Amino acid sequence: MAERASMADQGTQVSTGMKIVFIVGSLIVAALYFTWLDWALMNMQGLDYFYMFRK
Amino acid sequence: MATVTKQARKKIWALLALGTFTGLLLLPLFLSFPTGASGETAPAASPAKPVEKSRDVWYKNEGPVMGAPAPKTTDGPKDYPRYNFESRVLLWVGLQQHLYYGSFVLAVPIFCMIVEYLGVITKDKALSRKYDQLAYDFVKISLTAYSLTALLGGIVIFTFLTLYPTFFTYLSSIFRPVMATYALLFIAESGTLYIYYYGWDKMREGFLKWVHVSMSVILNVIGTVLMMLANSWIAFMQSPAGVDAEGRYLGNIWHVIHTTLWNPINVHRLLGNMAFGGGVVAAYAAYRFLTAKTDEERAHYDWMGYVAMFIGVCFLIPLPFAGYWLMREVYAYRQQMGITLMGGLLAWLFIIQAVMIGALFLTANYYLWQGMERMRGAERYQKYIKYMVFVLITCFIVWLTPHTIVMTPAELKAMGGQQHPVLGNYGVMSAKNGAINTIITTTVLSFIMYQRANKIPTVRWAPLGNAFLVGLFAMAFINIIWLAIYGYYIPANVRVGLSVPQVASTLSCLFIGVILNSFMLRGAKDTGPIAWGQISVRSQYALIMLATAFTWMMGLMGYIRSSVRLFWHVNEIMRDNSPWAFTHTIGFGANMISFNVLFFWVTILFVFWLGSLGIKKAPVTVPAGQKVPLPASSH
Numbered sequence: 094m095a096e097r098a099s100m101a102d103q104g105t106q107v108s109t110g111m112k113i114v115f116i117v118g119s120l121i122v123a124a125l126y127f128t129w130l131d132w133a134l135m136n137m138q139g140l141d142y143f144y145m146f147r148k
Numbered sequence: 149m150a151t152v153t154k155q156a157r158k159k160i161w162a163l164l165a166l167g168t169f170t171g172l173l174l175l176p177l178f179l180s181f182p183t184g185a186s187g188e189t190a191p192a193a194s195p196a197k198p199v200e201k202s203r204d205v206w207y208k209n210e211g212p213v214m215g216a217p218a219p220k221t222t223d224g225p226k227d228y229p230r231y232n233f234e235s236r237v238l239l240w241v242g243l244q245q246h247l248y249y250g251s252f253v254l255a256v257p258i259f260c261m262i263v264e265y266l267g268v269i270t271k272d273k274a275l276s277r278k279y280d281q282l283a284y285d286f287v288k289i290s291l292t293a294y295s296l297t298a299l300l301g302g303i304v305i306f307t308f309l310t311l312y313p314t315f316f317t318y319l320s321s322i323f324r325p326v327m328a329t330y331a332l333l334f335i336a337e338s339g340t341l342y343i344y345y346y347g348w349d350k351m352r353e354g355f356l357k358w359v360h361v362s363m364s365v366i367l368n369v370i371g372t373v374l375m376m377l378a379n380s381w382i383a384f385m386q387s388p389a390g391v392d393a394e395g396r397y398l399g400n401i402w403h404v405i406h407t408t409l410w411n412p413i414n415v416h417r418l419l420g421n422m423a424f425g426g427g428v429v430a431a432y433a434a435y436r437f438l439t440a441k442t443d444e445e446r447a448h449y450d451w452m453g454y455v456a457m458f459i460g461v462c463f464l465i466p467l468p469f470a471g472y473w474l475m476r477e478v479y480a481y482r483q484q485m486g487i488t489l490m491g492g493l494l495a496w497l498f499i500i501q502a503v504m505i506g507a508l509f510l511t512a513n514y515y516l517w518q519g520m521e522r523m524r525g526a527e528r529y530q531k532y533i534k535y536m537v538f539v540l541i542t543c544f545i546v547w548l549t550p551h552t553i554v555m556t557p558a559e560l561k562a563m564g565g566q567q568h569p570v571l572g573n574y575g576v577m578s579a580k581n582g583a584i585n586t587i588i589t590t591t592v593l594s595f596i597m598y599q600r601a602n603k604i605p606t607v608r609w610a611p612l613g614n615a616f617l618v619g620l621f622a623m624a625f626i627n628i629i630w631l632a633i634y635g636y637y638i639p640a641n642v643r644v645g646l647s648v649p650q651v652a653s654t655l656s657c658l659f660i661g662v663i664l665n666s667f668m669l670r671g672a673k674d675t676g677p678i679a680w681g682q683i684s685v686r687s688q689y690a691l692i693m694l695a696t697a698f699t700w701m702m703g704l705m706g707y708i709r710s711s712v713r714l715f716w717h718v719n720e721i722m723r724d725n726s727p728w729a730f731t732h733t734i735g736f737g738a739n740m741i742s743f744n745v746l747f748f749w750v751t752i753l754f755v756f757w758l759g760s761l762g763i764k765k766a767p768v769t770v771p772a773g774q775k776v777p778l779p780a781s782s783h
Binding site: 111122123124131141144145 | 616622627637645648
């Protein structure tokens with residue numbers, strides 16, 4: 094069990110609070126990235142990504 | 149007088165050989181530049197007789213008429229001589245077998261090049277030797293198959309000439325310089341392959357090894373060009389260019405080659421061949437694993453199967469995107485052709501294809517999960533597998549839901565329309581695009597889990613990296629599903645564009661996820677070596693299943709692509725007036741594909757057996773449970 098626990102710590106220790114901050118931050122960054130990607134790639138095709146919200 | 153050492157002489161000869169092959173490679177270009185193709189011998193230029201000009205059917209520019217019109221054939225012994233059998237079926241078998249073997253011998257040298265290069269750049273001598281041995285094993289498998297490919301090519305030409313002489317004469321009149329180039333390149337390919345194989349031991353060390361690796365690059369360049377030239381013929385038949393409406397050649401051979409579907413077919417075929425080649429080598433390794441007598445042999449073939457599967461799946465992942473591009477171009481070329489393919493006569497074959505693709509991804513995931521059993525520390529990830537199975541199965545069901553099905557009037561009435569009120573919603577592209585992208589992203593996740601199964605990252609930023617991976621995959625899944633749902637609420641012309649960001653989301657996970665994970669695993673702590681050979685027998689059957697599914701799908705997609713021309717030899721240019729210018733039933737087509745698959749596997753087993761008779765070198769075996777190098781940076 095102890096060995097399993099040491100595996101789970103992934104080699105480095107951070108507090109649970111910091112882990113939550115990292116995950117929330119990553120989710121925000123990823124959400125922004127994918128929204129930008131959707132908009133940019135639709136724009137590149139001459140299409141409006143926000144079509145439904147504008148009409 | 150300076151003494152030329154033996155080593156220096158070897159270097160000179162090696163450089164000369166390399167120069168010769170490069171020259172051979174470029175020779176067809178020089179030969180083809182000054183001459184254009186001409187269907188008929190062009191009359192001597194005379195100032196009194198103006199050159200007739202005509203308009204290209206695709207490029208729409210004007211060009212001098214340099215060939216005869218496409219012949220108007222009639223059903224009879226002149227245009228369609230025959231045995232007491234359907235000529236098209238004979239040609240179908242010959243072409244399919246030639247394609248299977250051609251794909252295999254095109255793909256395997258590419259693997260060989262990658263693995264040999266890995267061996268050269270690896271600093272550890274023992275690892276380097278193991279890579280080298282693996283590359284040698286790969287090329288050895290393909291060598292016998294190469295002869296059979298050439299033999300089958302000859303059979304195909306003779307079948308064409310004897311059963312479809314008029315059509316073949318027309319096609320060869322258009323593609324004369326391409327066919328000559330093809331033949332020259334084939335000679336160059338053969339020479340390079342044999343020297344590459346038989347020169348393996350002589351060019352084992354130092355500079356000569358680099359020459360040997362360079363030869364593999366040349367070999368693969370020639371092989372790829374050969375494939376592209378052959379593709380130009382089928383692309384021309386489907387979407388002709390460089391000729392006028394009567395089929396007369398207009399003097400620009402590049403237009404004839406570079407038809408609108410040529411590049412999508414090139415990319416799709418190259419990726420498909422690589423995935424197929426990986427599958428066949430993996431199946432070979434699985435067969436050897438299952439029949440192995442010692443743990444050492446099992447360990448070696450387990451590793452070989454993994455590497456082949458890994459390379460195959462790397463090319464399988466982008467394959468649906470290449471297919472999507474090809475279909476998009478087909479729709480752009482002739483909308484009716486696209487509808488015949490995906491919404492009409494051949495649509496049910498696409499449902500079968502969807503089942504096969506889903507089965508391929510499920511099997512690849514299953515193999516990776518089974519493979520984790522041989523790694524200590526992988527238990528951490530076992531608990532996630534059931535959720536991944538759920539996601540994969542759900543998406544698989546959506547992916548294969550048909551838009552409409554053939555029904556009796558009573559069934560139609562009972563269902564309340566042509567589409568099921570609930571399930572009908574999943575039979576549209578919006579849902580299917582979401583499903584396949586989710587399947588592929590889940591496969592990437594499985595691979596990342598596999599990569600880190602026996603590793604613990606030790607880099608300082610590991611917690612942040614892990615959090616970023618969680619964020620990336622979570623948001624990618626949400627984005628893919630959001631775009632799929634969004635597609636239901638916007639018009640078709642906007643909806644069709646959503647597939648591009650969906651694909652980009654999947655590819656982001658593939659590239660960012662795998663690269664980030666690889667960086668995180670640098671200097672990672674091992675939880676134990678990979679116990680090669682200690683894997684379930686089921687996993688090896690999964691490899692055989694992968695290879696069979698690849699083979700069946702290749703046959704199916706080839707049939708679909710060829711059938712879409714319907715009653716044309718060359719679409720809208722030369723009509724097929726033989727008695728077989730009809731589309732076969734789905735059942736007949738499926739039986740023919742199955743026959744071709746069975747025939748290929750029986751003959752390739754014979755080829756493998758034949759190859760094993762000439763074994764000169766004992767494989768560098770790996771003791772069971774010992775670490776073996778992998779192409780992925782993780783192991």
